[in-house]
Amino acid sequence: MNVRVVAVDEATRIAAIIEDCRHLEGPMLPILHKVQAEFGYIPDGAKQIIAQALNLSRAEVHGVVTFYHDFKDHPAGRHTLKLCRAEACQSMGGDALAERVKAKLGLGWHETAADGSVTLEPVFCLGLCAQAPAAMLDGELYARLDEDCLNDIVAEVRA
Structure with a gap:
């Protein structure tokens, strides 16, 4: 080691x-x-x-x-995007949205973009189950995610 x-x-x-x-x-x-x-x-x-x-x-x-998932062993990006992976979000299309986010950012879970712009993290419940799928960007919650909202989030973290 x-x-x-x-x-x-x-x-x-x-x-x-x-x-x-x-x-x-x-x-x-x-x-x-x-x-x-x-x-x-x-x-x-x-x-x-x-x-x-x-x-x-x-x-x-x-x-x-x-x-503890919140402790990092390497520097995170300027932005941290957390996507809910819990059952309610999965049942409302969260898996497909997660795959699109990963593809758009070119990242897997727990990875940081080479330019340091964003770190992508899974989270297991943001408490917005009735408004699934949900995400959190730099502490700000997003509910009822769809493709348009997803594109806005990706544009924000890349800016």
């Missing part, structure tokens, strides 16, 4: 985040959320720093990072 060593500045920033959260009960998740907010993802080298500070193994930290 290739573990990237974090730069001194990154290590200092991570240490400050740990210090800010270590007093909390169950501090790992708050630490990971703040590290991701700071860097846009969880740098691989941060796992060892967090593990040492919390008296855990690197594998335990890695397990938490990989268990």
